[in-house]
Amino acid sequence: xxxRVADSIYWLSRYIERAENIARxxxxxxxxxxxxxxxxxxxxxxxxxxxxxxxxxxxxxxDDFSQQRVLHFAIFDEQNPxxxxxxxxxxxxxxxxxxxxxxxxxxxxxxxxxxxxTEARVAAGTIVENPHRFLERVKRSSHTIVGVVVATMxxxxxxNFAMLGRVLERADKTSRILDVKYxxxxxxxxxxxxxLDIVQWSALLESTSALHMYRxxxxxxxxxxxxxxxxxxxxxxxxxxxxxxxxxECLRALTGTAPGMFxxxxxxxxxxxxxRMNYAxxxxxxxxxxxxxxDSFQQQINEIGGEVSKIFFQPEA
Amino acid sequence: xxxxxTQSQIQGAQTPIPxxxxxxxxxxxxxxxxxxxxxDELRLVESETRHPLLxxxxxxxxxxxxxxxxxxxxxxxxxxxxxxxxxxxxxGAEKVWPFDIxxxxxxxxxWNRIEAGLKQRIRALNLFLDDVYxxxxxxxxxxxxRELIMSADxxxxxxxxxxxxxxxxxxxxxxxxxxxxxGEVYVLEDNLRCPSGVSYVIENRELMKRVLPEVFQGASIxxxxxxxxxxxxxxxxxxxxxxxxxxxxxxxxxxxxxxxxEHTFLAQHMGIDLVLATDLVVKDGRVWVKTTQGPERVDxxxxxxxxDFLDPECFRPDSVLGVPGLMEVYRNGGVTLAxxxxxxxxxxxxxxxxxxxxxxxxxxxxxxxANVPTYLxxxxxxxxxxxxxxxxxxxxxxxASGGYGITLGPRASKAELAKCAESIRSDPRNYVAQPFLTLxxxxxxxxxxxxPRHVDLRPFILYGSDIFxxxxxxxxxxxxxxxxxxxSSQGGGSKDTWVIDG
Numbered sequence: 001x002x003x004r005v006a007d008s009i010y011w012l013s014r015y016i017e018r019a020e021n022i023a024r025x026x027x028x029x030x031x032x033x034x035x036x037x038x039x040x041x042x043x044x045x046x047x048x049x050x051x052x053x054x055x056x057x058x059x060x061x062x063d064d065f066s067q068q069r070v071l072h073f074a075i076f077d078e079q080n081p082x083x084x085x086x087x088x089x090x091x092x093x094x095x096x097x098x099x100x101x102x103x104x105x106x107x108x109x110x111x112x113x114x115x116x117x118t119e120a121r122v123a124a125g126t127i128v129e130n131p132h133r134f135l136e137r138v139k140r141s142s143h144t145i146v147g148v149v150v151a152t153m154x155x156x157x158x159x160n161f162a163m164l165g166r167v168l169e170r171a172d173k174t175s176r177i178l179d180v181k182y183x184x185x186x187x188x189x190x191x192x193x194x195x196l197d198i199v200q201w202s203a204l205l206e207s208t209s210a211l212h213m214y215r216x217x218x219x220x221x222x223x224x225x226x227x228x229x230x231x232x233x234x235x236x237x238x239x240x241x242x243x244x245x246x247x248x249e250c251l252r253a254l255t256g257t258a259p260g261m262f263x264x265x266x267x268x269x270x271x272x273x274x275x276r277m278n279y280a281x282x283x284x285x286x287x288x289x290x291x292x293x294x295d296s297f298q299q300q301i302n303e304i305g306g307e308v309s310k311i312f313f314q315p316e317a
Numbered sequence: 318x319x320x321x322x323t324q325s326q327i328q329g330a331q332t333p334i335p336x337x338x339x340x341x342x343x344x345x346x347x348x349x350x351x352x353x354x355x356x357d358e359l360r361l362v363e364s365e366t367r368h369p370l371l372x373x374x375x376x377x378x379x380x381x382x383x384x385x386x387x388x389x390x391x392x393x394x395x396x397x398x399x400x401x402x403x404x405x406x407x408x409g410a411e412k413v414w415p416f417d418i419x420x421x422x423x424x425x426x427x428w429n430r431i432e433a434g435l436k437q438r439i440r441a442l443n444l445f446l447d448d449v450y451x452x453x454x455x456x457x458x459x460x461x462x463r464e465l466i467m468s469a470d471x472x473x474x475x476x477x478x479x480x481x482x483x484x485x486x487x488x489x490x491x492x493x494x495x496x497x498x499x500g501e502v503y504v505l506e507d508n509l510r511c512p513s514g515v516s517y518v519i520e521n522r523e524l525m526k527r528v529l530p531e532v533f534q535g536a537s538i539x540x541x542x543x544x545x546x547x548x549x550x551x552x553x554x555x556x557x558x559x560x561x562x563x564x565x566x567x568x569x570x571x572x573x574x575x576x577x578x579e580h581t582f583l584a585q586h587m588g589i590d591l592v593l594a595t596d597l598v599v600k601d602g603r604v605w606v607k608t609t610q611g612p613e614r615v616d617x618x619x620x621x622x623x624x625d626f627l628d629p630e631c632f633r634p635d636s637v638l639g640v641p642g643l644m645e646v647y648r649n650g651g652v653t654l655a656x657x658x659x660x661x662x663x664x665x666x667x668x669x670x671x672x673x674x675x676x677x678x679x680x681x682x683x684x685x686x687a688n689v690p691t692y693l694x695x696x697x698x699x700x701x702x703x704x705x706x707x708x709x710x711x712x713x714x715x716x717a718s719g720g721y722g723i724t725l726g727p728r729a730s731k732a733e734l735a736k737c738a739e740s741i742r743s744d745p746r747n748y749v750a751q752p753f754l755t756l757x758x759x760x761x762x763x764x765x766x767x768x769p770r771h772v773d774l775r776p777f778i779l780y781g782s783d784i785f786x787x788x789x790x791x792x793x794x795x796x797x798x799x800x801x802x803x804x805s806s807q808g809g810g811s812k813d814t815w816v817i818d819g
Contacts, residue, residue: 002607097571099585100584
C-alpha cells in the first residue's frame, strides 16, 4: 500500500473516532448538568480540559466557559481542529484524497456524515442550546462508519491501518476522560468511602459508553472499580488495555511478526505497553497515582503514534 | 460557433478560467441569430419525432413527475459525492455534477459513421506524431508548414526521436463534436492530452437507470459500463515490452484538480493505485512507488497532469511538481506514459485546420468527419478575410488552452473587435478564426418543463493494440436559454447519451 494512502486511512479513522468521543463527552456533560447542584457553567470546563484544548480556548475566550462558548467551540468551531465539524471535515478530506482505496459504501457513509454536520452548522445556535439529538446522530454516524469498514473493506492492510488509528485514538480519549473526571470527582484519596455523587460517576461511565457494561461486571459503583474497568478491563472495547491489545495485533498483522517479537520500534513500544497493561493491578495504580499512570500512558500512546508515522508513512526513500 | 465550447473546464484543464470568458458569460446567454433554427436531436413534441420510443416514454410522464425524478437524481449525486471542482473559488469549490434526466439519443447508423470517422482521425494523428517527432516527411514536403509546427508552444523539442511503446502516442482521446443547423456533425476539437469526462458518462448512465428505469423498457442501448476494463487493457497493452505483469498507476495532481473525482473514479474502477508525483521515485533506471512494504516498480503511468509538470529535470526546472528523472526512464523504455508527452502538438488549433490533409497524407482517404472551416491568420490571404469578417467569426488563440483569449464576433463590442484585430495583427500565427455554429438542441428539464437547450458531444477513444470508441460519450448541455456555453463550470449540465438501435 502506498505510504500516503496508509497515512490517510489511519487519520480518517482517527478523526471519526475523535468526533464520536467528543460527541459522547458533550452529551454526558449536558445530561448531568441538568438538574444538578453544580454551578451550571462549571460543568463545561472539563470538556475543554479533556480534549487538551485548554490553552487554545483560553487564548480566545478567557475564562468564559459558558455552555454557548464551549459547545460552539467543541462542535462547530472551524478554527478548533478538534471540533466535531473540523474532525469530520478532516476525515472527509482524507477520505476524498484516497477515495479510490475505500469501498463505495464507506466513502458514501463518510460523505453523508460530512453533509449532515455541514447542514447542522446552519442551525448551530439552536443545536448548542439543545445538542442531544445532533450528538446522537454523530455517534450513530460514527458507528455506521465503523460497521461499514468491518463489513465492506477487505481485512487487509488498509483495514489494519484504520483499526490501528481508531484504537490509538480511543485509548487516548478514554484515558483523558478518566483523568479529568476522576480528578474532579475525587480530588483527594481520603474521600474514598464518603458519599458518592452517583449521578456524576454514572456520567463518567456513560461518557465512555461503559455504564451498562460496568454494571454487568461490578454492579455497584465504586471509584476504584470504575478506574479498573476503564483502565484494565480485558473485554470492554473502550478500555485502555483493550485498545492497546488490539493495536498490538494490528501492528503485527501489518508486518507479519509473531507474538512476543518485534520488527520495528512501534511494535516494540506497543508490545511493552501491552505487557504493562496485562500485568498491572488497580491497587498499585491508584496507590502510585492514577493521574501519573494515565499521564505516562498518554505519552506512550503519542510516541507509538509518532513511530507508526515514521515507519509506515514517511520512510526514508 | 460559441467560444467556450472548446475550452475544457469540467475536465483536467490546468489553467484557471480566464476572466475574459467569465465576463462573456456574465454578459448573458449567446442568442442564436434571428431566424436561425437549431437542429433538434429528438423532436419529442412534433409528430415526426426522430425517436418514437423516447417520445412515447417521455410523453407518458407528467411534468410534475419529471421534476420529481430530476430532484431525485440531483439528491443522489450529492449523497454520493459526484463532484467537480471550479477553479478560482478556493476551498469551497467542489460542486455537485449537474445532470439532466432527458437522454440524448444517437441512432446506430449515424453512430457507426461517427465511430469510423473518429478511428480514422486518431490513426492519422498518431502517424502524424510519429512523423513530426521522427523523420518529418510531412514537413519536408511542405504538406504541413514546418514553421507552423516549430512555432507552436505545444511542440516539445524534448520529445524528438521518441518512440512510444507500440507506436501509440494518444492512448486516450476525447474529441469534441457538434451538430450545426445544416444537420452535419463537425469535429470542433481533438483533445489528445488529458481529456476527461468519461467518469461522468458512466455515472450518468447508472443514475439514469436508477431514476428513470421505465424509459429503458424496450430500448436497445449500447452498453458503456465496461469502459474501465477496456482502459486498463489499453494501458497494459502498451506497457514496456520486457514486463510480464505490468503495474499500472494513475498519476493525479491531487484533490484540488477539477477532475479529481474522475481520477479516483477511474483508479478505483480499474483497481489500480492513484498516486501523487511525491509517491513516485526514479531509481536504477525505473520508476517506483513508495509503499508501506518498500518500493514497488511501476510500468505504466496513466498521467492526468500536463507535460510541463511531469519531470522538472526535463520540462520545467522551476516546477516543484513532477518526478525528477521520469523522462529519462521513459526515453529508455523503462516506463510507459499515457498519453505520450508531446502529443499536444497534434491538437494545436492551427494544426487542426490541416487534419483533413493529414488524413489524406497518411491514409490516402478522405476525412469521414467534417472539420469546421478554419482560417489561419498566419497565412496572408486568410488574415485579410478574417479581419474583414470579424463580426461573424469566432477568433481563438492557437496555443492557449482553457478558452483563454477567445473573441466571439457576433457578441463582441466594437472596442472588443478592434482590440481583437490588433492582437491578431501583432501575432497572426497565434490566431485562427471559424464561423459561428449553431449547436443542436435536446429537450431539457427547466423549471419543471421541457425546453430545448444546446448540446455538444465528447466521445472517448482508446488506442492500445486496437482502437476502441466508447458508444456515445459525454453530452454537455447549456442550461441557460439560447446559450451555447456547455461547460459545467459555467452553468452547463450533462446528459446520458444513448447509441440506440432503431
